[in-house]
Amino acid sequence: MGELLRAPFAAAGLAGPATPVGFPRRRADGSRGWINEEQRLWQLIWAECPGIGWGRLNRLEGMFGTLAVAWGASADQLNHALAGATQLSGGEWEELAAYRRRLGPTPVGSPVDPSQRRGLRRPGCLQLGDPSLPASLDQLHRPPLQLFWRGNGQLWPLLRRRKAVAVVGTRRPSRHGEAMARALGAALAQAGWPVLSGLAEGIDAAAHQGCLGAGGRPVGVLGTPLERVYPRHHTALQAEVGHRGLLLSEWGPGSPVRPGHFAHRNRLLVALAQAVVLVECPARSGALQSAQLAWDGGMPLWVVPGDASRVSAAGSNQWLAQGASVLLDPAQLVNSLGPGPLHPSQQPQLHGASGAWAGGASAEEAPLAHREAALLAALGAGACLDQLCERLRQSPGRLSERLLRLELAGLVRGEPGLWWRPSRQGASLR
Numbered sequence: 001m002g003e004l005l006r007a008p009f010a011a012a013g014l015a016g017p018a019t020p021v022g023f024p025r026r027r028a029d030g031s032r033g034w035i036n037e038e039q040r041l042w043q044l045i046w047a048e049c050p051g052i053g054w055g056r057l058n059r060l061e062g063m064f065g066t067l068a069v070a071w072g073a074s075a076d077q078l079n080h081a082l083a084g085a086t087q088l089s090g091g092e093w094e095e096l097a098a099y100r101r102r103l104g105p106t107p108v109g110s111p112v113d114p115s116q117r118r119g120l121r122r123p124g125c126l127q128l129g130d131p132s133l134p135a136s137l138d139q140l141h142r143p144p145l146q147l148f149w150r151g152n153g154q155l156w157p158l159l160r161r162r163k164a165v166a167v168v169g170t171r172r173p174s175r176h177g178e179a180m181a182r183a184l185g186a187a188l189a190q191a192g193w194p195v196l197s198g199l200a201e202g203i204d205a206a207a208h209q210g211c212l213g214a215g216g217r218p219v220g221v222l223g224t225p226l227e228r229v230y231p232r233h234h235t236a237l238q239a240e241v242g243h244r245g246l247l248l249s250e251w252g253p254g255s256p257v258r259p260g261h262f263a264h265r266n267r268l269l270v271a272l273a274q275a276v277v278l279v280e281c282p283a284r285s286g287a288l289q290s291a292q293l294a295w296d297g298g299m300p301l302w303v304v305p306g307d308a309s310r311v312s313a314a315g316s317n318q319w320l321a322q323g324a325s326v327l328l329d330p331a332q333l334v335n336s337l338g339p340g341p342l343h344p345s346q347q348p349q350l351h352g353a354s355g356a357w358a359g360g361a362s363a364e365e366a367p368l369a370h371r372e373a374a375l376l377a378a379l380g381a382g383a384c385l386d387q388l389c390e391r392l393r394q395s396p397g398r399l400s401e402r403l404l405r406l407e408l409a410g411l412v413r414g415e416p417g418l419w420w421r422p423s424r425q426g427a428s429l430r
Contacts, residue, residue: 037384037418041108041120042067044127047145048252049099051092054142059086072105112384121415124149125252131404132414134160136271144250144268150226151246155194155217157408159246162274163341164194164219165333166294168266168287169203169279170312177280177312180304180330181206182213184277187330189216192343194245196221196273198265199238201231203279203287208241217342218245221269223262225251266290275300275337277327281315288315291324300336302327368409375402379412382421 046057046067057067063081064070073081075097082088088096109116126133126147134156137143158164165188167181185195185207195211197204199220211218220241222228226249229235241247250268251261266289270276276294278301281287294301303324306313320326327333339345369376378391388399403420406412412420 037112037117037386038068038108038110040127040129040418041112041116042071043129043145044120044122045071045103045107047127050095051088052096054145056082056086056088057145068108071100071107117415117419122146123415130414131400132156132407134162134272136162137268140267140271142267146250146252147268148226148249148252149246151242152217152244153246154410155219155246158194158341159219159272160408161341162272164196164273165337165340166196166269166273166276166290167203167207167279168197168269168276168281168290169316170281170285170287171200171202171204172312173202173206173280174307174310174312177203177304177306178206181279182210184279184330184333185210185212185216185218186214187334188340189214191334191337192340192346193337194219194340194342196269198223198262198269199234199241199247200262201234203281205234205237207279208237212240212244216245219272220245220247221265221272222247222249222251223265224257225249225253225255227253228257230257262286263289267293270294270297270299273299275302275333277302277304277333278316278319278324279304280306280313282311282313283315283318285315288319291316291319295319295322295324301325302333304328368405369411372402372406372411375399375406376411376422379420379422382419384420385418388420 043057046052046060052060060070060078060081061067064073070078070081075093078096079088079093107116108120126149128138128143128145133147137147167184167188169177169181173181181203187210188195189211194217195207196219197207199205199208199222208218208220218241220238224230226242226247229238238247248268250264251257263286266286270290270293273294276290276299278287278291291301291303301319301324303316303319304327305320306317308317375388375392378388383391385396385399385403388394388403389396392399403412403414407414407420410423413423414420
């Protein structure tokens with residue numbers, strides 16, 4: 001009876017596959033994981049549907065039981081399922097109808113057709129439930145359905161361990177605030193810490209510029225799709241951050257830019273950081289949201305004192321009265337945090353005159369490749385998770401962990417549909 005109440009349309013001639021195909025299910029440790037590649041591809045299709053976000057996707061799965069069943073629903077059934085707070089506007093209904101017509105009645109087969117898998121390939125895109133997605137993002141109240149990225153993929157292992165520092169503040173800082181943000185970016189870079197910020201005007205830009213100037217690795221969390229630049233005069237800065245570090249966005253190509261998107265990114269920025277530094281901001285500022293999220297999460301929150309007579313520092317100064325740590329000099333922060341993950345003292349020792357292990361892999365990668373020789377052999381030219389489970393007779397959870405380690409080491413690359421292929425480096429080690 002409970003299933004009928006949860007999925008009222010499941011028995012209305014819309015029977016789906018026997019295996020649930022909807023949101024990734026929670027594992028015993030609280031993280032999410034896909035049951036099979038069909039489930040992942042259905043979530044990808046709905047996540048890219050115009051007008052469909054987290055709330056509406058939850059509603060559709062709750063009403064239809066699975067996202068596969070929801071795809072086959074009539075317009076009237078969808079209208080009923082999304083009534084109330086999740087109701088679509090007239091324009092959104094037209095976009096949804098056009099999107100469903102374009103993809104057809106069965107965009108995902110059972111089993112998945114190779115041509116469908118190729119058509120749904122999304123390089124540089126992580127989905128909720130993917131093993132490569134940082135667990136801290138998965139555990140958010142509203143985790144990103146998709147996370148698009150561009151840049152240095154070697155930074156992902158650090159972000160998964162939250163080995164980065166966020167620097168936030170106002171778009172209109174004082175000279176002191178801007179100089180302090182630039183000095184913080186440089187000091188953190190020299191200490192081996194990736195610098196997280198939002199690539200906005202003012203404090204964000206200054207922190208990234210300081211990081212780049214010191215040869216560091218900046219990470220920009222955008223409120224726009226990756227191909228959009230805001231403000232426009234940050235074109236060169238955004239390109240350099242993407243080249244030297246990472247650019248991240250939960251908004252796909254062609255998504256409209258809305259004011260609320262810039263506030264939404266704050267939760268991602270904080271979830272990837274080990275500590276947050278609030279440089280300067282007024283009483284009404286998105287940076288205060290980042291500070292509150294860090295405080296509520298029990299994270300270290302540092303605040304740079306500002307001129308009490310300046311409106312631009314009223315919000316950040318208030319946090320000093322609430323117990324945030326006072327930051328007078330970047331050296332204080334570096335001494336507290338210690339050397340970052342990119343500092344030479346934290347790098348593995350290499351052997352041999354060339355500074356590399358035999359076989360051309362790094363000190364960390366070569367032993368991993370040897371330990372996972374059986375998995376790399378089973379992978380062949382490429383295989384999905386189901387095939388690997390059958391070949392190696394291991395659980396999906398265990399294999400996902402092993403594949404993740406290989407992916408982060410650059411030995412394999414993951415593709416949509418829980419599909420993996422060996423990288424050029426991985427193929428050379430087999």
